[in-house]
Amino acid sequence: MTDLPTSRLCSSKHRGRAGQAVALATAALVVGNGLRLRRHAKALPALAYAPASTEGPEGAAAPQRSTDEYVFWVAEGVTLDDATRQAVVAHLESTGAAVVDVVPGDLPALRALDLVRMVDPRSFEGAPMAQGRGAFALLCARAEVADRARLTPGTNVGLQQMVHTTLELKRHAPRSMHHVVGSHLHAAPSTAPRRAEVALAVFGAATTFVQTVGIARFVLLAALVVTAPQAAMLALAALIAQPALVFGGNQALSPGDLGAKSLMRPVGEPAEAVGTLTQIPAAKSASTSAADERRRDPAVRVAYAAEAAKGTDRFVEAPRTTCPWCGSAGLSRQLDTIDLLQHKPGTFHIDRCDACDHKFQNPRLTIEGLDYYYRDFYDGIGADSADFIFGVSDKSYVDRVEMVKRHIDAPPVNWLDVGTGHGHFPLIAAGVLTDTTFDGLDLSDGVDDAARRGWISTGHRGLFPELSAGLAGQYETVSMHHYLEHTREPHDELAAAAEVLSPGGLLLVEVPNPECVLGRVLGKYWVPWFQPQHQHLIPRGNLCKALVDLGFEILDQEVAPAHQPVDFSLGAWFAVNRAAPELNLPWMPPTTAIDRARRTVGMTVGAPFMIGGLLADQIVAPALKRYDGGNTYRVLARLPADA
Template identity: 45%
Template sequence: MARTADIAERRPHYARLLAEGTGRFFQPPRTTCPWCTSDRLRHRLRSRDHVQNKPGGFALDECRACGHIFQNPRLTSEGLDFYYGDFYDGLGGETTAKMFAGRGSTKRFRHSARALRAHASPRRWLDVGTSHGHFCATAKEELRDTEFDGLDMGESVELAAKEGRIAAAYRGQLTELAQALAGRYDTVSMFHYLEHTLMPRGELAAARTVLRPGGHLLIEVPNPESPLGRLFRGRWMPWFQPQHLHFVPIGNLCRELERIGFTVVSAHRSGNQHIPVDLACATWFWAARAMPKEDAPWLARRPGRVAVAVRWAVALAALPLVLVAYGLDLLLAPVVRRTSLSNAYRVIARRGPDHASERRGN
């Protein structure tokens, strides 16, 4: 009943936002690649919002010169606010927090912390895009002498600090806060963050500013070169439209890091950063096409009893298929993690000294 009341309270707000349609949420389409500026673009796929079921259609284009994949046309700032609304905070905040606190996420977080520990023992670590801070809480168990801080746009980062999962909370954008945090951290992590950003190159430069010389940057992002992305097309969970704006191939990312003064010490498509959900999510997204929409504040009105009954019937019929698909995800995960099928990759890079530091050392 509380959720129903929350939805009803938010419905007029969304009605005002959608009164003129979704067209204003998009920028004009690009004709050149945002990574290499080539005009050799091709359409990759179309998708919709499979998770929240907010209205609108989204396209991904691929650069034939460098392989970069990006949302085109891209969302405006207003569009990003609309599609992020009630996901990490608000109506969907509790569900998202539970997802990150789940057993699968915790296990993956441990592996990520151990991957960095193989190269360094940081004293201060900043997790960018930390959300509710669950990575930091888990990593602290692996690195007990490390102090973890978090940075994010939403109110979740402040809640993470209040609940003790991080020592300090920074609310805002890394590119805007970097100078204030310059040289403060031994490690910066970006777990499935870079693909959400408007300018990935700017985020990498900001991370370098925040790091001390010799500090490490740990990045995990979707692997756009995974064959599963072509197999499942718009129903491949890592495409995650409309939130994911950029998909950087691992080679492009490593070359950019080297260009701005990092040394790549580890770069792997295969590994335990793979998230075993591809089959299960694709199956659910397929079944959801036959379901009436679940009540949400962006719908003009609350679904009627018949629609609710049909949704439950289809969901119950699809549940065994989804469970079988998830079982296959888990069964195949050890094999997938050793191959290019992995849906994510991990890069660890060490920040080089500033030129001024180099001169002082000569």
């Protein structure tokens, strides 16, 4: 009993030391991030306004620039004066930019922080896949870009529509969007409903999670004040000083409320986040995005209910008793799982061939089943999410092009990307091989979007084996990136590639590596199983043999360099998303208050696991690539020159 006070004292000391360490680390992170954001803010240029006097040498008014070739979007609560209009047009003409986002010179401090978190002007223009982000106050674009994007200019535009317009303009001018600060432009008042509109449009399904994490930062600070008050004061001081650190000095963007907002930030920012959270349901109800309108459309829910009432057995064929790759009758069960992402009904099975190790969905989906399970994943409700995921990084896209470059003397004249989706790979590849024309082929309407955006030259829509005869011999290079595993008959797809290639043409294939050890470690939560979409997971030796049988010569193979470090982070996301499903999906029962609470709690509790997954991916990747290869492989093959 006499040891108890000492034990408590030691425990208290340990907690105090841990609190001090966390508080000091927090202060360092806040300062470091402030310096990073300061570089972003300093890179924002000021809009050049014409001199106040517009009189010519004889007292006549100087002619104004014609703005017929340019169109504007003005957010609600913002007024576009003539001087700013003329200056914006002059900026586009002098720089050759296609789109400009004009930042109000008096943008409030917290909103300005959000802007420089989202946008680094030094790299934004050179990052064609970067998401379109800005101040969402004033946009100007060349009329032809607006026409291609099918966007109608206007004034008093809602903030969600401003976010959507910014996204689409960036997609249609991926290398030609600027940000400038307009000193004559004034920001609209910041209100909770407006903040909720922007948050919902920017973060989508993750809005509640993002706002909750924002509040949690301040809860952590409050806890540190109790456990380590002296060190916590440093963290609070760093937080209060951060806006001044970011925007202080001679810069184009210098918010006028730095003093008041900064001083009240520990109280004001979490209060704003809470106010934003309370307005999220109303913002969702008022959202005019295509995805949200489809979520709310009663006809969509009725259609999904009618299909569910018929049962899902009709979406699968009879189970196979032989391997679709080699014909062997020796099969064993690899995996049983469900749809972990969309939560559509059904149970799916993956079998393994004991003879050739080919892994395949058994029973496989029918054409009708593929249509059902793909619906609202890459298009409709899931369109923006899919576009975001494919645009997270361009590293793998560049690596694929570099693999081809090592085996050619001159760039190919034309390249067909099969399964191109929205054309992310051609967009990046065209920046590396500037003299190559990239076309795309896909079954979905994403290929039409890619052509309209200018990410591909020509879009072919349909099934590759059905279109290949009309494209025979037309391409020097064909690529299939994470496409072959989605197809019903991979051998037919490879034969189609051989048909459309000219003699000596190259075929580049990248697919998941079913021999990766993480498939056994993570089980159903390993991303490459990806049911019900992935029909076949092909061992590298099997693919190479099939290519050789078609007359190809294997030029190169990559396993470790093709690895994508996402296994643990996305595995954690799959698990969290299963426990706390996304809300307001028309194929699921109507969302209740309990569902919303479960989603909020699940995302909050799951955040540390997803962050831990990101760290685990980076830690494990070097060893995994060295001893196992990784989760992806690439094969480059060439047709004979006399084919």
